Amino acid sequence: MGDAPGLGVPSPTSVWSARWLRLPMMVRFGVVGGAAQVVYLVALVAALATGIHYLLAVVAAQVVTIAFAFPMHKYLVFRSDGPIRRQFLMFLGVWWTGAAASFLGVLLLVEVVGLDPLPAQLVVMVLIAVWSFVANSRLSFARRHPTVVDQDPNLQEASP
Known part of the structure; x- marks a missing residue:
């Protein structure tokens, strides 16, 4: 883990990362899943605000959410290489x-x-x-x- 430059103490980012990675995988999955739901709703509202058909808005929101959810699950939940x-x-x-x-x-x-x-x-x-x-x-x-x-x-x- 990286130390804060010249201080000999862990940087806030490395402390947060270590704490996140110590959480059980199921907890990380729930947090990322909840965040994905928020991303979906925000994307849906934004797409609907443009005036496009609601089904196209749903498709757009799904694309945005998948683009968010895949890397979050790959790297933050399952830590996959x-x-x-x-x-x-x-x-x-x-x-x-x-x-x-x-x-x-x-x-x-x-x-x-x-x-x-x-x-x-x-x-x-x-x-x-x-x-x-x-x-x-x-x-x-x-x-x-x-x-x-x-x-x-x-x-x-x-x-x-």
Whole structure:
């Protein structure tokens, strides 16, 4: 970790980085996922404000959110050093599979089970988040080689 120049104390950035990396992966996933939702809503509102059709606004917001979410998951959540093209394609597969499952899950819970749409969406959101974490950790960003973080005991995963 880098020290502040001439002071012999850790820089604020290195202290923050070490604290972030010590958080359990699931916590980092939740924080990044929450931030991605904020990015999506801001992008959607901005796109709608331009006057474009709402479906085009949704597509634009999805593109912006994916552009934010992929590097955040790759580098901050899963700390992956794997091949970016393969990981991006896998990430997109997980992303769109989750979106389709969310749509179908809400439809099923509302039309067949009889839940109201908002509680149905909340139930599906939790299930898709868990599925997305597992799928991304095992498919998109599976570790195949040890990284510098793996070899530094100060930056190891916190035990649950």
